[in-house]
Structures are given as C-alpha cells and as structure tokens.
Amino acid sequence: MTTTYEPNKVLSNKEFKVVGTRPVRPDGADKVTGRAQYGADLQLTGLLYGKTLRSPHAHANIKSIDFKKALALEGVKAVVSAKDFPETKDTANYGLGDSPMNYFRGNILADKKVLYKGQAIAAVAASSVHVAEAALSLIDVKYEVLDAVLTAPEGMAKDAPILHDDLFTKEFEKQTKVNSNIAEHFQHKMGDIDEGFAGADVIVERTFDTATVHQGYIEPHNVTALWNDDDRIHVWTSTQGAFTVRAAVSEALAVPVSKIKVTPMEIGGGFGGKINVYEDPAAALLSKKAGHKPVKMVMTRAEVFEGTGPTPGSHMTVKMGATNEGKIVAAQANLAMEAGAYPGSPVGAGAMCVFTAYDIANVTIDGYDVVVNKPKTAAYRAPGAPNAAFAAEQVIDEIAEKLNIDPLELRLQNAAKEGTRRADGPIHPRIGCVEVLEAMKEHHHYQSPLTPAKNGGKVGRGVGIGFWFNIGMQSACNISVNNDGTVNLVEGSTDIGGSRASIAMHAAEVLGISYEDVKPQVADTDSVGYTAITGGSRTTFATGWAAYEAANDVKAQLIDRAATIWGVDPDSVEMEEGVLRSKTDTELNMSFKDLSAQLNDTGGPIVGRGAVDPSGIGGSFCGQIVDVEVDPETGKTDILRFTVVQDAGKAIHPSYVEGQMQGGSVQGIGWALNEEYYYSEDGRMNNPTFLDYRMPTSLDLPMIDTVIVEVANPGHPYGVRGVGEANIVSPQAAVANAIKSAVGARMEKMPMNPAAIMEQLWS
Amino acid sequence: MPATKVHVTTTINGEPVEFLAEPRQSLLEVLRDVVQLTGSKEGCNDGNCGACTVNMDGRIVDSCLVLGVEAEGADIQTVEGIASADGLHPIQQAFLENAALQCGICTPGFLVSSKALLEKEPNPSEERIRMWLAGNLCRCTGYDKIVKAVMAAAKEMAS
Ligand code: FES
Ligand code: FES
Numbered sequence: 001m002t003t004t005y006e007p008n009k010v011l012s013n014k015e016f017k018v019v020g021t022r023p024v025r026p027d028g029a030d031k032v033t034g035r036a037q038y039g040a041d042l043q044l045t046g047l048l049y050g051k052t053l054r055s056p057h058a059h060a061n062i063k064s065i066d067f068k069k070a071l072a073l074e075g076v077k078a079v080v081s082a083k084d085f086p087e088t089k090d091t092a093n094y095g096l097g098d099s100p101m102n103y104f105r106g107n108i109l110a111d112k113k114v115l116y117k118g119q120a121i122a123a124v125a126a127s128s129v130h131v132a133e134a135a136l137s138l139i140d141v142k143y144e145v146l147d148a149v150l151t152a153p154e155g156m157a158k159d160a161p162i163l164h165d166d167l168f169t170k171e172f173e174k175q176t177k178v179n180s181n182i183a184e185h186f187q188h189k190m191g192d193i194d195e196g197f198a199g200a201d202v203i204v205e206r207t208f209d210t211a212t213v214h215q216g217y218i219e220p221h222n223v224t225a226l227w228n229d230d231d232r233i234h235v236w237t238s239t240q241g242a243f244t245v246r247a248a249v250s251e252a253l254a255v256p257v258s259k260i261k262v263t264p265m266e267i268g269g270g271f272g273g274k275i276n277v278y279e280d281p282a283a284a285l286l287s288k289k290a291g292h293k294p295v296k297m298v299m300t301r302a303e304v305f306e307g308t309g310p311t312p313g314s315h316m317t318v319k320m321g322a323t324n325e326g327k328i329v330a331a332q333a334n335l336a337m338e339a340g341a342y343p344g345s346p347v348g349a350g351a352m353c354v355f356t357a358y359d360i361a362n363v364t365i366d367g368y369d370v371v372v373n374k375p376k377t378a379a380y381r382a383p384g385a386p387n388a389a390f391a392a393e394q395v396i397d398e399i400a401e402k403l404n405i406d407p408l409e410l411r412l413q414n415a416a417k418e419g420t421r422r423a424d425g426p427i428h429p430r431i432g433c434v435e436v437l438e439a440m441k442e443h444h445h446y447q448s449p450l451t452p453a454k455n456g457g458k459v460g461r462g463v464g465i466g467f468w469f470n471i472g473m474q475s476a477c478n479i480s481v482n483n484d485g486t487v488n489l490v491e492g493s494t495d496i497g498g499s500r501a502s503i504a505m506h507a508a509e510v511l512g513i514s515y516e517d518v519k520p521q522v523a524d525t526d527s528v529g530y531t532a533i534t535g536g537s538r539t540t541f542a543t544g545w546a547a548y549e550a551a552n553d554v555k556a557q558l559i560d561r562a563a564t565i566w567g568v569d570p571d572s573v574e575m576e577e578g579v580l581r582s583k584t585d586t587e588l589n590m591s592f593k594d595l596s597a598q599l600n601d602t603g604g605p606i607v608g609r610g611a612v613d614p615s616g617i618g619g620s621f622c623g624q625i626v627d628v629e630v631d632p633e634t635g636k637t638d639i640l641r642f643t644v645v646q647d648a649g650k651a652i653h654p655s656y657v658e659g660q661m662q663g664g665s666v667q668g669i670g671w672a673l674n675e676e677y678y679y680s681e682d683g684r685m686n687n688p689t690f691l692d693y694r695m696p697t698s699l700d701l702p703m704i705d706t707v708i709v710e711v712a713n714p715g716h717p718y719g720v721r722g723v724g725e726a727n728i729v730s731p732q733a734a735v736a737n738a739i740k741s742a743v744g745a746r747m748e749k750m751p752m753n754p755a756a757i758m759e760q761l762w763s
Numbered sequence: 764m765p766a767t768k769v770h771v772t773t774t775i776n777g778e779p780v781e782f783l784a785e786p787r788q789s790l791l792e793v794l795r796d797v798v799q800l801t802g803s804k805e806g807c808n809d810g811n812c813g814a815c816t817v818n819m820d821g822r823i824v825d826s827c828l829v830l831g832v833e834a835e836g837a838d839i840q841t842v843e844g845i846a847s848a849d850g851l852h853p854i855q856q857a858f859l860e861n862a863a864l865q866c867g868i869c870t871p872g873f874l875v876s877s878k879a880l881l882e883k884e885p886n887p888s889e890e891r892i893r894m895w896l897a898g899n900l901c902r903c904t905g906y907d908k909i910v911k912a913v914m915a916a917a918k919e920m921a922s
Contacts, residue, residue, distance in 0.1 A: 038868060
C-alpha cells in the first residue's frame with residue numbers, strides 16, 4: 001500500500017465558522033472529575049430510601065398482599081401498592097399517545113395481575129436501603145400462577161394463554177371483538193405483490209428469529225421524589241425527557257402538571273430506555289405517605305434487566321424477488337414483534353424501515369404487535385428497525401449472491417432517492433442513500449483485500465444499510481446576554497452524548513461569537529418551555545433549531561438596540577461575525593462585546609426565545625462494512641475490521657457524530673453476536689447480570705472507522721439530520737452477511753453466538 | 764438490629780480519612796454514602812462493569828467487591844483525586860479533547876484504570892490498552908475514542 005490511509009473522514013460540502021468544529025463539551029470538567037451530579041448522587045435532608053417488590057412469576061393473578069410484617073419492621077416508614085392510586089380517567093397520555101390507564105399504571109405498580117417476572121407490585125420507604133430490602137422479604141403476596149407465553153408465535157397461537165381479558169385485536173385499523181394477544185395487525189401495500197413475484201427471475205424467502213435484548217445503559221434507573229407539605233411534587237431523576245416524567249407522574253397520580261417540577265439529573269445512558277417512567281410515581285406516593293419526606297429509589301442491575309427496557313424479540317419472514325439484471329421487483333415482509341406485557345411493540349417503526357433503502361414497485365408488509373409475558377418493551381435506538389433489517393438485508397445479500405452481483409452494486413442499483421415512495425406512504429424528500437452506498441463502495445476498506453485471520457479461522461466480509469426516519473417534536477430555548485459579551489443558553493433536552501455542545505454551537509454560529517462564549521444549561525421543567533424527549537435523533541435537530549431561533553431573536557434585538565444608540569433605522573444595521581455595523585455609514589460599528597456592556601444603560605437586558613415544532617425532518621441512512629473471522633470448530637466470531645458510513649446532513653460536532661456512529665454500531669455488534677435474554681421455560685430471565693448478559697468490551701473490538709456523509713437536510717437551517725439511531729439498524733445484518741461469506745452459514749437466528757453458528761453449520 | 768459499626772482509618776486521595784462502616788457495606792457504598800465521594804459510580808454492584816473502579820494501594824479494584832472495613836490502613840485514590848491544584852491530569856484532558864465520553868457514567872472508572880496503566884506502562888500498544896480496559900464497560904462510545912484518548916495521554920505525558 002503506497003498511500004497512507006487516514007480513518008474518520010468527514011465528506012463535508014459546506015463549511016461554517018463554529019458548526020463543524022470539535023470543541024470540548026461544556027460539562028466536560030465536571031464529568032472527568034467526578035463532580036457531575038447523576039441521579040444516584042443526590043443527597044437531601046431527611047432522605048428515605050425506597051425499594052420495589054417485584055413479581056417472581058411471569059404470569060400470575062395476585063390474590064392478596066399483606067404488609068403487616070413489613071410495616072412492623074423498625075425503620076419502615078411507608079408502603080404503597082396499586083391501591084394507592086387515586087380514581088382517575090380511563091386513558092393516560094404523557095406525550096407519546098394515548099394508552100389505557102390500567103396498562104400505564106399496571107407497569108408502575110401491578111394491580112390484580114402480574115404479566116412478567118420483575119413487574120413492580122409494591123414499594124417500601126425506609127430509613128436505609130438495607131432496611132427497605134429487608135422489608136420487601138416480609139411482604140406476603142399470594143399468587144395464582146398462570147401459564148406464560150414468551151414469544152410472538154406462542155402469543156399468536158390459537159390456544160395461547162391470554163394476558164389481558166380487555167385486549168381486542170385491531171385489524172387493519174378496525175377494532176374487532178376478538179380477545180387475543182395480538183394487539184394489532186396492520187398492512188402496508190404498494191403495487192401488486194403477485195405480479196411482482198411473477199416477473200422475478202430469482203426469489204429468496206427466509207424466516208428469522210431474534211432474541212430480546214436490553215439497551216444496557218451503565219447507569220441504573222433512579223429517582224428521588226419529594227411530595228412537599230404544600231402538595232407540590234419535586235422529582236429528580238435520570239430521564240430522557242423531564243417533561244415526559246412530569247406528564248407521566250401527573251397522569252399516574254392525577255395531580256396537575258403545574259404542581260410537579262422535574263429536575264433532570266445527569267443521565268448515564270438511555271438509548272431510548274429512559275423515556276418510559278418506572279418508579280417515579282411510586283417514589284412520590286411513598287414520600288407523601290412517609291410524611292412528606294424525600295424518597296430515593298435506585299434500581300439494581302437485575303431490576304434494570306427484569307423490570308425495564310428491553311427491545312423485542314421478533315419472528316419475521318421476508319421474501320424478495322429480482323430480475324436477472326438485478327432489479328428488485330417485489331418484496332414482502334411479515335413482521336411479528338413482542339410488545340412485552342402491554343401493547344406497543346416497535347413493529348410499526350420496523351415496517352416503516354424494512355425496505356426503505358430501496359425503490360421497489362410491489363411491496364406488502366404485514367405487522368403484528370403481540371403481547372407476551374416479558375417486560376413491556378421500551379424504545380431502543382431505531383426501535384424495530386434493526387430486527388427488520390436483520391431479515392431484509394440478509395435476503396438482499398442472498399439475491400446478490402444468486403445473481404453474482406456485488407452486494408453494494410445491487411443495493412446501489414435499487415437505492416431509494418428523492419421522490420421514491422415508501423410502502424408506508426411517504427415520498428422520500430432529499431435523502432442520502434445513494435451517497436452513503438457510494439462512500440461505502442469507494443472506501444479503503446471495501447477496496448482492500450479481506451483482513452487476514454488472526455487465529456487461523458475463516459474470514460469473510462459483509463455489508464448492510466439501514467434507515468431511520470428521525471423525529472421532530474417540540475423544543476424550547478432561551479438565551480440571555482451577559483454584559484461581558486457572552487450569552488447564557490437555557491434548554492430542556494437532557495444531554496446524553498454532548499448535545500449541550502451541539503446546541504450551543506447553533507447559537508454561536510448565528511451570533512458570530514465563539515463557542516466558548518455560549519454557556520448552555522439544561523433546565524428543570526419550571527425553568528424552560530416544553531421540550532419533548534431526548535430521543536428519535538431529534539435533539540441536535542430540534543433543540544439546536546430552537547437555539548438557532550433564540551439566537552436570531554437576540555440578534556434582532558441587538559440590531560434594534562444598536563440602531564437606537566446610533567439614532568438610525570434598524571433596517572440599516574446588520575450584524576455579522578459578532579460585529580454590528582451600519583450598512584451605509586462605515587463609521588458606525590460596534591462589537592457585540594461592546595454593545596453587551598451598554599445594554600443595562602440603553603434599555604435593559606436582552607433575552608431571546610426560540611420555540612419550535614419543526615416539520616422538515618430528514619431521515620438518515622447508515623451502512624456498515626465488516627470483516628469477521630469465524631472459528632469453524634467453535635463458531636466463535638471476531639470482528640477484524642469495521643467501517644460505518646452515515647449521512648448526518650450536517651455534522652454540527654463531528655466527534656460526537658462519530659461517537660454516535662461508533663456507539664450504535666458496537667451495540668449492534670453486541671446484539672449480533674452475544675446479547676440475549678436467556679429465558680427459562682417458565683419465563684424467568686436466567687442471565688440478569690453483566691457477567692451473563694455479555695455486552696462488548698474494549699477487547700472484543702477493533703477501532704470503529706467512520707465516514708460522515710453530508711447530504712444537507714433542506715428542512716434544517718444548517719442541514720442537520722439526526723444521527724443517534726440509523727447506525728444501529730444494519731450492523732447485525734452486516735455481521736450476518738460476513739459470517740455467511742466466511743463459513744457459508746446463513747444466519748436465521750440472532751444472537752449469532754457460537755452455538756447458533758455451529759447449529760447452522762451442522763444443519 | 765443494625766450491626767455494630769467498625770472504625771476504619773484510611774488515606775483517600777492523599778488525605779487521612781476516618782469513617783464508621785457496617786461490616787456488610789462495600790467500599791463503594793462507604794465512599795458514596797459515608798464519605799460523600801460520589802464520583803465512583805455503581806453500574807452493577809457485582810464486579811462486572813468497572814464504573815466503581817478505584818486505586819487501592821497501587822492496584823485497581825472494583826470498589827463494589829471490596830468491603831469498607833478492608834480499607835483499614837489502605838491508600839485509596841478515586842476519580843476525585845486525579846486532578847491536582849495545577850488543573851486536570853493529562854488523562855482527563857485527553858478524554859475531553861478526544862470526546863471519549865458521551866454520557867460520562869463510565870468515565871470515572873476508565874480514568875482511574877487508564878491512569879494506573881500509564882503509570883505502569885508509559886507507552887502501551889492499542890492491544891494492551893484494550894486488554895487493560897476490558898474490565899470497564901462503556902455502552903455509549905464503542906471504545907474507539909477511549910482507546911485513542913489513552914494513546915493521546917501517553918504521548919502527552921511522554922513529551
Ligand atoms: S459497580 Fe462495581 S463493577 Fe459494576
Ligand atoms: S460514556 Fe456512557 S457508558 Fe461510557
């Protein structure tokens with residue numbers, strides 16, 4: 001090799017002053033010195049400690065609960081159960097759509113019936129966490145144990161035990177009277193699927209099963225709640241959405257939102273799993289019952305595995321047909337995903353993404369949302385899409401193999417473009433699918449020979465591409481000018497991966513000041529306008545946009561103020577690169593810094609506001625190239641080389657964009673090779689520890705090379721597309737395709753652990 | 764019913780510290796709840812995530828697997844003791860400049876582990892760094908930028 005290869009490329013086509021640079025994050029010093037305050041670090045005067053009693057059974061009726069002995073234990077201050085919820089309306093909506101109140105509350109504290117092992121039944125507040133734990137073992141619950149269903153096919157079976165006697169299947173958007181575990185069956189249709197397959201020269205059809213996996217954030221869920229003597233509630237918690245928590249606590253406890261304040265603490269990872277609200281309402285109830293004392297609850301790792309998350313296991317059949325020339329003419333998918341205990345699996349999102357990278361005339365997609373006796377699933381980075389891509393991207397690979405066409409070439413030949421219609425309805429706006437595939441094809445990795453084996457195994461290469469649509473939603477931001485030429489920025493998005501920096505950069509760019517002169521702060525729900533979750537890859541896109549609006553508001557006011565000082569028409573004044581000047585009189589100019597020092601004497605403070613609910617959402621495509629080595633004797637797979645290419649639209653802070661791409665890809669690798677909820681027949685998770693639920697370590701991985709593609713999203717002032725999720729969609733399929741290329745085994749089951757690979761090799 | 768507490772004398776981050784610990788309390792619990800040093804984090808409480816890593820008498824340990832009473836006479840360094848009056852340690856600076864943290868919950872453990880490595884081996888290979896840090900889980904970064912930060916800190920400290 002003559003040229004030296006430089007990893008981590010940014011294929012940028014528009015440059016800005018601050019946007020696109022890589023400054024140190026504003027919360028950095030606190031986070032490398034141990035000073036950052038995460039939820040579990042909070043100490044309040046008079047603090048009590050709460051613990052949750054959880055179901056030992058996957059499916060059971062609760063006959064009775066007796067708290068007598070627990071309450072008699074010294075140090076126990078209060079107990080709560082579902083009986084402590086006040087009367088209220090029938091549906092709950094905490095910002096993510098309506099759900100039946102009994103399902104919503106059931107997942108906080110179960111009433112009458114438990115639907116998964118680990119479901120919360122009651123909670124205790126005590127003087128120490130050890131006393132609270134001791135009290136749990138003194139609560140006497142009588143159960144009538146029922147048969148459990150653990151997978152979507154089991155749940156859909158005719159004679160399956162039924163989880164909910166009030167759940168009736170919704171079929172093609174119509175409510176039926178059929179009581180079953182199938183909450184919903186929907187279909188997307190485009191063209192004529194039979195005609196499509198009739199015109200195909202090759203057809204591949206396969207059925208895939210994937211296991212339940214967890215988001216795996218290192219920080220367990222935690223909450224501290226104080227139900228004050230004046231009936232105002234204050235909640236400090238680790239969450240992806242402070243306003244979501246406020247609404248959920250309000251709905252659960254029938255208390256108006258104006259009486260609830262939520263302070264988002266630093267958050268130790270979420271990946272979608274810290275959108276749902278778990279112990280927060282119970283902690284507030286305990287606080288009230290314990291005489292208005294603050295109550296802190298921190299989950300154990302086992303509670304996190306058994307009582308929160310996960311993302312669903314799935315059962316999927318995908319069939320695709322292509323002509324000999326490589327045109328994909330028909331695609332059909334049957335996706336059944338586990339919702340967990342209550343309806344709401346991400347199968348809808350999976351269906352929106354399954355064939356979205358391609359322009360296919362004839363498509364039918366059926367989706368089934370199936371309740372099973374596992375924890376209620378929560379969002380996990382592009383929820384539903386990785387399952388679907390594991391199926392579709394392997395079928396495409398097999399078509400390429402059958403047609404003897406390069407797998408990236410086949411994808412390029414059929415790639416979706418601006419104007420391509422998605423089977424679920426929308427027409428693609430400007431997207432970067434082709435650009436991502438081209439960057440993959442031209443990449444040093446793809447152009448290089450296979451990475452040599454390290455341990456004498458067989459090597460192979462695989463590729464995959466995935467799509468995530470991203471979301472917009474509401475964000476708010478205020479910016480106030482300090483008299484030393486800096487600004488304070490207040491926003492409502494909890495910062496999980498450096499978003500304080502990327503949001504501040506929007507404001508610095510508008511004002512033409514340096515990044516260091518913007519001081520961002522994440523505020524509580526009393527101190528900033530409504531801001532939806534940090535999720536759906538929306539934070540930099542939407543909250544960044546709110547900062548852009550707020551900064552433009554500040555800018556307009558600065559121009560007004562300068563015009564007043566100079567006694568000229570504001571229309572004749574402009575502000576560029578941090579300097580205000582008259583467009584007509586070159587004598588009249590003043591730096592932002594000088595003007596800021598005069599504000600208090602020339603009319604008072606300047607505060608800008610930004611509030612958005614943007615519609616110009618730009619979906620993101622992301623592809624991976626992976627070289628693996630498989631030991632044909634044991635089935636152990638090692639990742640030898642890995643490259644991820646994603647369209648960011650515009651990378652505001654390229655290092656944090658790369659971080660998302662690398663982190664999402666590595667979660668995908670863990671999901672592909674190791675991670676799974678390993679269930680006993682009666683529905684107990686056998687591996688609720690990090691020892692047995694094995695996530696990738698540094699030793700399992702090579703460097704994760706990145707290419708940021710920038711196809712500007714026309715719907716955002718700087719062209720931003722969200723980058724948090726598309727990167728987890730196709731690593732699993734890319735790994736599967738690489739394993740196929742290495743040892744010839746087509747992997748229909750995930751995880752592709754040694755046992756699964758050996759089973760496939762021997763079959 | 765509460766067990767009798769044991770009096771323990773230690774050095775933490777260079778300062779003499781005395782505390783009372785219940786025999787069942789882990790060092791992590793003591794550090795966080797008794798001594799009020801909350802920089803060390805709990806991710807699993809069973810020795811599998813490394814978020815609670817501290818340096819004890821020159822060895823890195825998961826403080827959730829050590830009992831508070833075992834700290835008698837020990838010299839302990841936590842994340843709070845890495846920076847000095849002169850400012851951040853090169854490893855801390857390297858983590859910031861290389862964007863080696865996203866959520867930051869794993870960072871205290873990684874910093875304590877990495878610092879111990881660089882004190883023993885000033886110029887470790889990528890492979891060696893990956894091996895050394897295998898006891899610290901990070902779910903956000905995919906480790907790439909963490910490994911690069913450790914390499915950058917090694918370079919900085921050598922210069
Ligand atoms: S908390 Fe000690 S290793 Fe995880
Ligand atoms: S930065 Fe979040 S776990 Fe490492």
